[in-house]
Amino acid sequence: MMKKAQWWRIGVIAAVVAALIGVATPANASPQQSWRPFGISQVSVFHGVPATPVDVYVNGLRVLNDFQPGTFAGPYLLPSGTYRLAITAADARNDRNPVIGPLTVSFARNTSYTVAAHLTPAGAPTATVFTNDISRTPQGTGRLIVRHTAAAPAVDVLAGGAPVIKNLTNPHQVALVLPAGTVNAAVALAGTTAPVIGPAAVPVKAGTDTIVYAWGSAAAGNLTVAVQSLRQGTLFDVPWMSRH
Template sequence: MRARPLAGTAAGMLALAAVAAGAAPASAADPAQLSVLHGVPGLTVDVWVNGERTLDDFTPGTLAGPLELPAGTYSVAITAADAADASTPAIGPVDLPLEAGRNYTAAAHLDASGNPTATLFTNDTSATAAGEGRLTVRHIAAAPAVDVLAGGTAVVSGLTNPKEAVLDLPAGTVSASVVAAGTTTPALLGPADVPVAEGTNTIVYAWGSATASPATLALATQTVTGLHSSPSGVDAGELGLVSEPGTNPWLLTVGALGLVGALALAVARGRAVVPASARATRPDEDR
C-alpha cells in the first residue's frame, strides 16, 4: 500500500481506528497509543504487520502517529523495499505488546554496533508539577555512550543505546548538546535550544550512526501533552541531519501518518503471536 497524501491518510486513520476498536471486546479498557519512528539511516523499507505488507518505501527520519489501538500483541517485521514477502526481514519479526491506557513509541534503529534492531519505549505520561515540563532523551544511534550538556554542564551522563534519561524541569528553554561521554567537545549533536513546555513530555531521539562516513547522526522529536491531566496524545515530528549546513536540527516538522494507519489495517485482518524470543527491547523493564 503506497503512502497517500496527508489529508487522505488522516481520514483513513480515523476509519481504520474505528475498525480496530470494533475488533476489541466490548469490555476492553482504554486503548493504547502507538507512534512509530524509522531511525535506520540509508534504508528504505517495507513494513509488515501480522504477515501483511502495510507500507511500501518507508523512509528514514519519519515519525508517525499516534493511533489508538486495542490492547494486545502486534507482530511487526521490516524488510528491504519491495520484498516479495516478510520471510527475510532486516528487523524482526518482533512483537509489540501494548497495554491498555499506555503510550508507546516503537523505534526501528541501529544498535551500538550498527546492526538494525527495534525498541519499544513506554512514554512517561505521569503528571508533572505546576510550572514544570518533562524532557526525555533517548539514545538509539550507532554510537558509544554519550553525555547531554546543558549550558556546558552534564545533566545526563553515560547514556548508552537503547537507554533513556527522563528529567522534570522548570518550563523554559534548555540550551543542550550531545557529546561523547566524559567530554565537553566536540558536540556530536547541537548545541541547540530545546523548548520544555509546561505539562508536556518533550522526547528527543539521537539516531543514525557516528561511525558511518560521513556520519549520519540526526535528531527526531515528539511531544506528549496533557501531563497535568489526562494525556491528550502525541504530536509527532522529525528533524534533519545535523551535518546539513544552515539548518536548525531541533526544528519540529509534521510527521507522516501512513505507517500507524497501516498498523490498524493489519489489526483488522487478525493478530499474530510471535515467540517470546522475538520480542522488542523494553528499556523500561530493566531500569
C-alpha cells in the first residue's frame, strides 16, 4: 500500500507541472479552495545566461520549453515544498544531461522566490534562488533591488554619478527603499565611475519591488540588465494562509 507521504509527493509534482505550464492561478488572482491542503509559494524564473535558449525541468518533467535569455517566467503560485530542478539545452529530450543542476530547491509557504539561471564570476552556468522581500514599504515608496548575476567582478551602482551601492559581488543583492519616481542609474566596476551598464532611467513604483538584474559577461562585452516587478504584500490575504 502506498504511504501517505508518497501520495503527497505525487500531488506536489502534478501541481507544479500544471502551474508552470500556465494552468495555475495567476499571482494576482484570488486563491481557490483546491489549494487549501498546501502552503503556497510564489515562484518566478529568470534566464540570465547569454545566447543559450534552455528547457526547464521540474521533478523530471519539462515545464518551460525554449526559454530565451533575458526573459522571465511567472510569477506562479505553487504548493510549498521541495523540488528537483534541472536546466538543459533547448533541444534536449530529457534532463539527464543538464547544463545547470540538478538542484534540490525548497520553497517555504507564503514566500516569494526568483530562480535565476546565470553565469558565475568566471563565466560558468549556475543558478541562484533569491528570496524576494515583498513586505510593504511606507506609503509613497517602493523597493529597488539590484542583483549581480553577471560574469563580472564586483560593481558599484551609481545614481547621478555617485555610488549608492558599493562593491556588489555575484551572486548577491542589495535593496533600497526609495520614494516613487525615476532613478537615473548606472553600473560601474567597483571603485570607478565609468559605466559598464547604462546609465538608464529605472522607474520606482509605489508598493512595488523593482528588481534589476545585471547579467551577461564582461569578457564577451554583452553586459546588460533585466528588470522584474513584483507587487508588495502577502501572497493571499485569507485566514488559511497563516495556519501551520
